[in-house]
Amino acid sequence: MTFEDTLARLGMTVVNPEQNNHFNMLIHGVSGVGKTSLAATASQVDDMSPVLYVDFESGTLPVRDWGNPANITVVHCDNIARNLAEFPYKTVVFDTLDKCQELILSHYETVSNDTWTKWRAVYDSLLKAIGVFLNAPNISFIAITHSARESSEVTGEVF
Secondary structure (H helix, E strand, C coil): CCHHHHHHHCCCCCCCCCCCCCCEEEEEECCCCCHHHHHHHHHHCHHHCCEEEEECCCCCHHHHHHCCHHHEEEEEHHHCCCCHHHCCCCEEEEECHHHHHHHHHHHHHCCCCCHHHHHHHHHHHHHHHHHHHHCCCCCEEEEEEECCCCECCCCCCEC
16 A cells, blocks of 8 residues: 555545645744744745735844845734735735734723633634635745743743
């Protein structure tokens, strides 16, 4: 039995990467391991450029070092494109999902005291934002998230 036969029994198929024009990726890790730097390199790949980099943390310094400024646009979460028919980007990066959740939650903290309602709203809002790009043909999507949020013992700053 071949590897392809085993995959077929599991309901999976082998795809030629040369025929795949987009992908979705989740980059997960602790602060400082290079998640943003890796995502920024998408702007160096012709088949993935141009890149729309949606920055939720204002921490895109590695984009300058690892990205190609001619092929990457960094925006904040309120500027996400709405009309994908005229969408000029081949790759979208969300940096980071956990910060996006925190921003959404901070909005709903003022709307409701019910914990279930707040977290459902966070979940639904994040899925809606991600879903726009996950379901779009010919757009690669990269999401970055931290494996753990840490705080400085000296300043109390969360990073």
